[in-house]
Amino acid sequence: MIAELRHVAITIHSVPADGLPRFSGVYRFFGEADELLYIGKSIDIRSRISAHYQEARQPGRHQRIMQQVKRIDCTATAGELGALLIENAAIKAESPLYNRRQRQVRRLWTLQLKAAKTGFLQPHATDFLPEAERSYDCYGLYHNKRHIETTLRRHARDNGLCLQALGLEKGRGPCFQYQLRRCDGACAGDETSEAHNARLLEILDGDRIAAWPYPGPILLQEHNIRPMTEQPEQQFHLINHWCYQGSYLSHDDARQHMRGNGSRLFDRDAYRLIRKALHRGSFVLHDAQSGEPIGNPLKRHRGSAS
Secondary structure, three states: OEOOOOEEEEEOOOOOOOOOOOOOEEEEEEOOOOOEEEEEEEOOHHHHHHHHHHHOOOOOHHHHHHHHOOEEEEEEOOOHHHHHHHHHHHHHHHOOOOOOOOOOOOOEEEEEEEEOOOOOEEEEEEEEOOOOOOOOOEEEEEOOHHHHHHHHHHHHHHHOOOOOOOOOOOOOOOOHHHHOOOOOOHHHOOOOHHHHHHHHHHHHHHHEEOOOOOOOOEEEEEEOOOOOOOOOOEEEEEEEOOEEEEEEOOHHHHHHHHHOOOOOOOOHHHHHHHHHHHHHOOOEEEEOOOOOEEOOOOOOOOOOOO
16 A cells, blocks of 8 residues: 555664654554554654653553553654555554554445425435445435434424425425424425525535545645655555545556555545545645646635635
8 A cells, every 4th residue: 555655663672752753654553462552643753652651651541552562663654644544544454452443434325315306405315335436426424224314304303404305204285394383394385495405405515425526546746845864755645536545655656556456445534534635725636547737626715615
């Protein structure tokens, strides 16, 4: 996944200080039998690990961890995004003893919105495939269809949505919830489909998994204008349909990976990191196949809504 990134390994005889690097990256704590205890990340590894030892002065979880640490392995990144992506992927792939488990997406359901003949958007439960093209927006990840219906009914109750307009109940004319003044009247002609749809989209937007806006994989180029010793000046993060597929020192390294059978497994945490990075718009983007620069349709301009 990570091609030729710089590693620094330190054997612990006392509390480390000067031997730790100051660059951004990912660090791993290993125990007596070389078992992996913990994976973390920081924009300043020395400061973060020193903080671990400071916290370990008090009895508790940190003290138990740090008393077992016999070796620290540090991997440099060009910046914070690489550290975040690599840490997230490493925790899930390597299962350190003391990291809180970050679960991979397995068998889950999601929502897709489709317009009914009446013009109202109606949610439909659909199987969320961990390895698939993200060609349309979907909303939320759920354990089963019952979880979906419970969530939608709660949204309707709390926000005056109409269960008939949503397709969750059948009938004509004003619904029962309208009579109880819990529906804003989409079923009674008091609210247009446009207004009802806008409110539904606003409610669901926090759980939206956006359609992938590119025809294929891209590279997010992270550049460091003042790299430290042993720190890469740049990295290329390979992303395909929101799936993180590794960080590389060059476009050629990333292209070599694409020739293999790299996994394209959707991960909710990686998705959020990538989407935030694209919205921020501070990275140069490249077509992963050709290496040519490409635009960023998700970049938020100053003054736009967050």
